[in-house]
Amino acid sequence: MNIIMILLAFNFILIIHELGHFIVAKLSKIKVEEFSLFVGPKLFSFTKGETTYSLRLFPILAYVKMEGEDEESDSENAFNKKPVWVRAAVIAAGPLANIISAIILITIYFNINGFQTMTISQIGEDSPAAKAGLQVGDEIIEYDNKRVYQIMDLEQFLYVSKGKPTNIKFKRGNEVLESQIEPEVIPATRYLLEVGLNNEGSKENVVSSVIEGGAADKAGIKIGDRIAKVNGETVDDYESLRASIQENGSKPAVVTVERNGEMLDIEITPVEVVDVERYYVGFALGFSKGNIITSFKQGAIFAYSNARLVPYSLAWLFTGKASIAEMVGPVGIVSTMNEAVKTTTSMFEAIMRILYLTAFISVAVGATNLVPFPALDGSKLVILAIEAIRRKPIPIEKEAIITTIGFFLLIGLSIFITIKDIANIFGFSY
Incomplete structure (x- = not known):
């Protein structure tokens, strides 16, 4: 059931993109020859007006075929006969549809579940944050001279800075302060209990999720347990728990949990990963839940922040701060969504997780399509901009050559990423 919901969510992102092109083309009185759900041999079709609506065999992707888009046409309703601004609106409508739909989805998610703020709710004792002078209630504004809007911004900037000492800017009351912070480097080899923890408010190390079939699940740890000790040593916060498990390594450990007021000793062997x-900074961020207006505002911030990561990521690829091996394609996306849903404990929680991931991926798809790379919508917008400046169109044959080259480059990259994603799923190295 989960995998069906994930595939539906993935296709929703692609269909919404094409639907954006389709709607604006129709509003602009451009002849749409075909709107197809999926690709491959045609299973079913019907014609309404001048458009054929098709359902095809392979349940992935969608496309819109407009008259005069890839060939010359003398019809006044052809794409190539419309003014530059109309064609630009049609091209931009796909990526914008992805971004707008993401804002709607994430607004629904935030309105139901709340959202994470950039206000510190908890600071670990002797943590990098404590040493930097941060306090509960401070609002993080910048990290490494870059504006942060959400926790993912902070995680990304931490990753590309490789945990180097850097500046952090925060707001305390009405005052904006700045300090130096030196993150703690967590080695690539780690030892995990394979649980999710809730450390909000007065709760400390309370198990919020258990990975099915994982170390904790096999040992009998349950959601709601509070982890109090490891090998007889008190672990009263996440930092001390993590340090104890790391020190224990892959040897069997005695984990003491509080369950319904009773202390239980459970032997568990942490998993080596x-x-x-x-990189660890040592503070937790708070949650907030507001009305639909607040949720919508936060949804717009979410979309902007994640769209901004696309040009950042491209810059990191060119500067070597990120690797092409870290990119994921459709197989990797579906696999990641499936792994995320596996840790949920109810259908409602699974739907909420998919809703969040769908919004995140939809923003990424929309923003990536605006990149001026041949065959992407962004390159078509650049070509139209050149046409507007030159006051005459680029010959359609030359545009086709540019698009074809870009298409084959994208296909090659897609094949590489797909092979890598499959290798990751089956545990092969590459």
Whole structure:
């Protein structure tokens, strides 16, 4: 059931994109020859007006075919006969549809579940944040001279800075302050209990999720348990718990949990995970839940912040701060969504998780399509801008050559990423 919902969500993103092109083309009186759901051999179709609506065999992607888009046409309703601004609106409508739909989805999610603020709710004792002079109630504004709007911004900037000492700007009351912070480097080799923890408010190390079939699940740890000790040593916050598990390594450990007022000793063998180096700053951020207006405002911030990560990511690729091996394609996206949904404990929670991930991916798809790379919508907008400046169109044959080159480059990149994603799923190295 989960995988069906994930595939529907993934296709929703692609269909919304094409629907954006389709609606604006229709409003602009451009002849749309076909609107197709999915690709491959045609299973079913019907014609209404001048447009054929098709359902095809392979349940992925969608496309809109407009007269005069890829060939010359003398019809007044052809794409190539419309003014530059009309054609630009049609092209831009796809990416914008993704971004607008993401704002709607994430607004619904935030209105139901609340959202994470940039206000510090908790600081670990002797943590990098404590040493930097941060306090509960401070609002994080900048990290490494870059504006932060959400927790993902902070995580990304931490990652690309490789945990180097840097400046952090924050607001305390009406005063804006700045300090130096030196994140703690967490080695790539880590040891995990495979649980999610809730450390909000007065709660400390309360298990909020348990990975099915994981170390904690096999040992009998349950949602709602509070982890109080590891090998007899008190762990009264996340920092001390993490340090104790890391020190224990992959040896069996005795974890003491509080369950319904009773202390239970459970033997568990932490799982060794070799991942990537991570960086710890030592503070937790608070949550807020407002009305639909507040949720919409936060949704717009979410969309802007995640769209902004696309040009940042491209810059990091060119400067070597990020690797092409870290990119994911459709297979990786579906796999990631599936892994995220696996940790949920109810259908409602699974739907909420998919809703969030769909909004996130939809923004990424919209923003990526605006990149001026051949075959993407962004390159078509650049070509139209050149046409507006020159006051005459670029010959359609030359535009087709540019698009074809870009298409094959994208196909090559997609094949590489797909092979990498499949290798990751099956645990192969690449």
